[in-house]
Amino acid sequence: MKNKSWRFLCLLLGLCVCVTSCNFGGTAQTDPPSAQEEEKGGQTTEIIVPGGKEEDSKEDKEKTEEKKEDEKKTQSKPFWQSETSMHYENLTAVAAAAQQDYRVNGPKRGWMSKNGKLYGYYDGCYITPSMLVKEGYLQSGLDTKGYEILLIDGDDLAQYDGANVPSGSRKFCVFAAVKQNNKYLLASADGKAGQISQANYTALLAKYNQSHGTVGRLSSASAEYGRILNYIGLYEGRFEDLAVREIRKDNKYACVVFSGRSNTANIKQYILKNDNGFWEVVYPNVQMDAYPINAINKLVPDFNVEVLPKYNLAAWKTLVKAEQGGAVAALFSNYLISTKAEIAYQCATSNCAYFRLTDGSRCVAYSNGEYWTAARVNSDIAAKNYFMERTGVDYSFIILDD
Incomplete structure (x- = not known):
């Protein structure tokens, strides 16, 4: 009886061991869904394995970007280097x-x-x-x-x-x-x-070199002075007697400031170029330019602007007068003339006037805003200095060249 009981107990233990082994094997082969997956409503989470699909994708992207950058560098290469x-x-x-x-x-x-x-x-x-x-x-x-x-x-x-x-x-x-x-x-x-x-x-x-020799004022006694005026006459198509204020030049260009004798207030300024001894007008009517340095340079870029006088005629064109009554009266008051017929040339502004008389003498007149005074001077340079001392302004454009 004892032997039968012992054999039954051993058989029961064996069955238990067998059942337990079967359950463990099943767990290793098929795991149930985790709690996190159940909470996500049955959605499965992909397990990322090192060296798997995502890392392969990053390498492909890097290679693609490098290729694009190389292509961009090739396309943007300048035409030299x-x-x-x-x-x-x-x-x-x-x-x-x-x-x-x-x-x-x-x-x-x-x-x-x-x-x-x-x-x-x-x-x-x-x-x-x-x-x-x-x-x-x-x-x-x-x-x-x-x-x-x-x-x-x-x-x-x-x-x-x-x-x-x-x-x-x-x-x-x-x-x-x-x-x-x-x-x-x-x-x-x-x-x-x-x-x-x-x-x-x-x-x-x-080609734009502006050094063409010494800049200076041309003497009215020189032969070249007359030639330049002849070329201006050809350009204007008439040979009116000109009242020249000054001619400044270097070895290539000249600047001439002048008017006709019939209307001394109509002052003009021309740029001429010397081509193998022949002068030609290359820039007329500078007196119309408010900014002559910039304007001339655009058309004649090798012109030395130091040839230009320091005054700007465009700023004076409405202020210059062919006759100034107050200045003429001052000539009479100072016994410089006895009749207007003695005046061979005059040109003036509102406060300065210059005269050349028929006997060749030169006179200046100045107004301080209240009254005019007049005096005799020995030269055009003396006249320029007379006005400069009183006004600080260069009035050479009204003074007849000696």
Whole structure:
């Protein structure tokens, strides 16, 4: 009986071990959904395995981005060398800023081409990128070391090998240049303008050389004085007797200030050029230009503006008179004339007057705002000094040249 009970107990224990083993095996093979998955409403969460699908995707994206960047670099390569792309962009920015500043402020500030470079006559210096930054026309932070700002005719630049001037810049306008590997890279506000050799760059600027010898006043006794007046007569189509105020010149250009004897208030100013001994008018009626330095420079960029007189006739054109009654009365009061017939020439403003009498003597008159006084002088220079002492202004344009 005891043996039977023992055998039954052993059999029962064996069955329990078997059932338990079967349950453990099932758990290892098929796990039930986790609590988190049940809370998500039965949605399964993908298990990310190192080296699996996502990392492969990141590598593909990086390769694609690298490929696009390489293609972009290839497409943006400048027409000269890739390492000059920064210069090209900066040159264009500088040229555009200078062109805008020149257009807006250039005339009143006397901006001009001086030996091919952009120069401020009243500033007394060449224009630089740093000046454009200060005036708000150019952004700060650009690398512009060694940059030069030119004011030239684009057609002149286009003649040299390596130049590629945009059609919109084939005129008198601003360019920027920088030396790179013994060549000069150039651009205008319209973009790249090419690269030229250092020798050609020097030759280009030489076309705008303004040094043509000593500047001085031409003597009325010289033969050249008469020749210049003859060419003015040919240009005007009439040979009226001219009342010349002065002729200033160098070895290439001359500036003549004159009027006809019949109307001394109609003062004109002409620029003439000497071509192998023959003078021709290249810029008439300067007296109409409010900003003559800038205006003349656009058409005759190698003209030395020091040939111009210091006064601006445009500012006086409505103030000059062919006759000044108060001044004439002062001549009578000071017993300088006894009849108006003795006056061979007169020209005046509201407070200054100059006279040449029939006997060749010279007289001046001045008004302090209340009354006129008159005096005799020995020369046109003495007359100029007489007015300068009283007014601080150059009245040479009313004084007849000796």
